[in-house]
Amino acid sequence: MTDVALKTAVIVPAEVRPVSGRFRQFARQFARNRSGMVGLVIVVVVTLLAIFAPVVAPFDPYEINRIERLQGPSRTHPMGTDDLGRDLFSRIVYGARISMTVGLVSVLIATVIGAPAGIIAGYFGRWIDTLIMRVADIIFAFPAILLALAITAFLGPSLRNVTLSLGIVYAPGFARIVRGPILAAKHEEYVEASRVIGAKTGRILVRHLLPNVLSPLLVTATVTFSFALLAEAGLSFLGLGAQPPEASWGVMLSSGRRFMETVPSLAIFPGLAIMVTVLGSNLLGDGLRDVLDPRLRR
Amino acid sequence: MMIPTLLGVSIIVFLFIRLIPGDIVQILSGTQGEMTPERHAVLRHNLGLDRPLMVQYADWLSGVVRGDLGNSLKTHRPIRADLLSRLPVTVELTIGSAIIGLAIGIPAGIIAALKRGTRTEFVAQGAGLIGLSVPDFWLGTLFLLVASRYFGWYPGARYVSIFDNPAENLAIFILPCLAVGIGLSASLMRITRSSLLDVMGSGYIVTARAKGLRPGALLFGHALKNALVPIVTIIGLQLGYLLGGVVIVETVFNLPGVGRFVIDAISARDYPIVQASVLMITFIVLMVSLLVDLLYAYIDPRIKYGQGGE
Numbered sequence: 001m002t003d004v005a006l007k008t009a010v011i012v013p014a015e016v017r018p019v020s021g022r023f024r025q026f027a028r029q030f031a032r033n034r035s036g037m038v039g040l041v042i043v044v045v046v047t048l049l050a051i052f053a054p055v056v057a058p059f060d061p062y063e064i065n066r067i068e069r070l071q072g073p074s075r076t077h078p079m080g081t082d083d084l085g086r087d088l089f090s091r092i093v094y095g096a097r098i099s100m101t102v103g104l105v106s107v108l109i110a111t112v113i114g115a116p117a118g119i120i121a122g123y124f125g126r127w128i129d130t131l132i133m134r135v136a137d138i139i140f141a142f143p144a145i146l147l148a149l150a151i152t153a154f155l156g157p158s159l160r161n162v163t164l165s166l167g168i169v170y171a172p173g174f175a176r177i178v179r180g181p182i183l184a185a186k187h188e189e190y191v192e193a194s195r196v197i198g199a200k201t202g203r204i205l206v207r208h209l210l211p212n213v214l215s216p217l218l219v220t221a222t223v224t225f226s227f228a229l230l231a232e233a234g235l236s237f238l239g240l241g242a243q244p245p246e247a248s249w250g251v252m253l254s255s256g257r258r259f260m261e262t263v264p265s266l267a268i269f270p271g272l273a274i275m276v277t278v279l280g281s282n283l284l285g286d287g288l289r290d291v292l293d294p295r296l297r298r
Numbered sequence: 299m300m301i302p303t304l305l306g307v308s309i310i311v312f313l314f315i316r317l318i319p320g321d322i323v324q325i326l327s328g329t330q331g332e333m334t335p336e337r338h339a340v341l342r343h344n345l346g347l348d349r350p351l352m353v354q355y356a357d358w359l360s361g362v363v364r365g366d367l368g369n370s371l372k373t374h375r376p377i378r379a380d381l382l383s384r385l386p387v388t389v390e391l392t393i394g395s396a397i398i399g400l401a402i403g404i405p406a407g408i409i410a411a412l413k414r415g416t417r418t419e420f421v422a423q424g425a426g427l428i429g430l431s432v433p434d435f436w437l438g439t440l441f442l443l444v445a446s447r448y449f450g451w452y453p454g455a456r457y458v459s460i461f462d463n464p465a466e467n468l469a470i471f472i473l474p475c476l477a478v479g480i481g482l483s484a485s486l487m488r489i490t491r492s493s494l495l496d497v498m499g500s501g502y503i504v505t506a507r508a509k510g511l512r513p514g515a516l517l518f519g520h521a522l523k524n525a526l527v528p529i530v531t532i533i534g535l536q537l538g539y540l541l542g543g544v545v546i547v548e549t550v551f552n553l554p555g556v557g558r559f560v561i562d563a564i565s566a567r568d569y570p571i572v573q574a575s576v577l578m579i580t581f582i583v584l585m586v587s588l589l590v591d592l593l594y595a596y597i598d599p600r601i602k603y604g605q606g607g608e
Contacts, residue, residue: 035427138306142580145542150576153564154317230433234546237435238561253436257550260443267443271436279431286427 029291036287042280050096057090061247070263080265082256084245088265092273094247099277102163102232102241103225109167110224114174115217119205121175122182133179136172144169145231152240159232159248162241166231170224177220181212215292222285226278233274249274300588304581308362311577312355315569323347325569328371367574372566377574380559385578387555390460391478391544394471396533398479399486399540404529406483407490408517411498422487429484434543438477438550445473457554474551478543482536489532493525500524527598534590538583 030036049056059077065085073080079088121132139147151165152158185191191208199207235241236250244251249270256266318325324333327341342348346357361368367377410422445451453473460467497503498521506520545557552558556575563571 134302134306137303138310141303141307141584142310142576143538143542143583146538146545146576146579149545149560149564150311150314150572151317153560153572154314154569156319157564226431233433234435234542238546238549240564253439257439260439261447264443264447267436267439271433271439274433274436275428275431278433279427282427282431 026291030287033287033290035283036290039280039283039285039287042276043284046096046277046280047100049093050100053094053097057087057093059087059090061086061091061094062245063087070259070266072263073265079269080263082252082266083259088252088269091247091252092249092269095249095252095270095273096277098159098242098246098248099229099232099274102159102166103228103281106163106166106170106228106232107221107225109164110170110174111217111221113167114171115178115213117171118175118178119182119209119213122179123186123201123205123209125183129179132175136175139169139172142169144227145234148231149235149238149240152235157240157243159236159242159246162232162235166228170228173224174217174220177216178213181216182209185209185212219285219289219292222281222288226281226285229274229278229281300584304584307580307584308359308577309355311573311580312358314573314576318569325567326371362577367577368570370563370571371568377571380571381556381574381578384554384556384559386459387457387553388541388544388548388557388579390467390471391474391548391553391555392537392540394475395478395482395540395544398475399482399536400533401483402479403483403486404490406487408494408522410487410491411494412517414495419491422491426484426487429480429487432481434477434481435546435550437480438474438547441473441477442550453551470551470553474547474553477547477550478540481543482540485532485536486529490525490529493528494521497521497525523597527594530590530593530597534587537586541579541583 030040063086065081067085068077068081069083069085071077071081071085077087077089079092082088082091117132117136121129148162148165148169151168152161155161155165186209191204194204194208232241232248233250233253236248237254238250239254242248242251244255252270253267253274256263256270260267315322315326323329323338323342323345326345326347329341333341339348346354349357365378367381369376370380406422406426410419410426413419413422442453445453453470458466458470503516503521506516511520544555545560547553548555548557549561556579560572560575563569563575
């Protein structure tokens, strides 16, 4: 009886309740963070637009209609039409797909490369740490957008290469952010205890050390997502990312510039779409940081 | 730390050329279409591509150290001369943007910190977030739109050096510098505010205030200097971001700087120019970071280099 009570006392609070309880506490705190919630709403709306673009967009974003070219905003075309008569609103809705995909995939690549590298560097220390962090320092030495631009230029301009290059450029940031908490946690008693009772390295890393880095990882991912959105738009604007007629916000802005004196909406709306999405992601990142890392709260 | 990083940077830049899909011999020799294996082997030998990679790197690096950045594939001119002639434009744009960033960001950050909890702080915070989210190339485009549509002004149609005509030069640079500087001012505002709030809560400020020190003397005599350390860090870290922005904004405003040079070289597939420009910009960024590190010791005398301290 005592045994059962003891087991329940240990197992229930340690493995079941705190996880859901912690999440619920996090959700409650986050819901109280007004700017974080505004950011979340913006990011969710843009994501939904991206997913349901065929339903939301009133026209085919690639359908050329020379009769209706270079029109200002009207009831039929709420954001006007471009130089080929394509509906700008529909193209911006489809553009959300490109931006969100590039942002998400490049952050994923950066996490997959950077986080394990940082965990390994922090946990094993010595020459592995020196080697990994030296490589990270070298990549950090380059201005991020310039390195991404160069990698894309040499690999060949395409959206795939932009995504890949951004993933590579942002990976060291993830390695650095993860290494610190691992360094701090690896000498904690619960890790030592786990090692003493014979837990394998993989188990220690995943079960005991990984939870320490999830919060900083989430915050870094959100911030990096904003950078990636801006970088993709910039590189596509320069002709290195998405290629016409792809409906990327950067491409639209670049081609819209040529006609901006007659139809200013062509230069205004794509930039506005980039700004609102990046703002949403920045607000979300700030909100997450406030909740997950109270030391940084201001 | 600096030398290994520089060597690492040079290795990456050297290896860039290996990323190019397709036949590197044809690309670098500028030949097109089918060629005999003999001709291919001769070209490969002439370009030095038949030697071990390490030897090729050492050869390339010794050239770079002596200031030989190679020749353009298209014009066959030495890249160094072209690059150096474009550097002043990029440097002026970067310095101008930094001045605007500092002139707006630091006072705004101080005001936001001093007016904590008021509507002023809320507005400053909101403006800061928007400033961080605006793409600089879009802001530049909007400036051009407003200037041309509403003022009939077409800035930067022709580049004029600051030494030839300072007023005209200022007219060309003011909008691009604003476009890049506003983003920088947003991050500087945020860091100034949070750093100053940190310092204002510390014991010696409370004591100074309790002794009846005037708010102005408190801020300028005591708080600001300590709050400067993280601000300087951010300025150092932002230089790379600033140069990235400058590269794109040069294209928007058609300024003949290094950024424009790179973009033109990319469209012409003139790879050695891209390689040399990236190397030079990164070298400059590293040098400025070193200067910023040295500046710390001046701002914060507790930091001493080379004496076993931090």
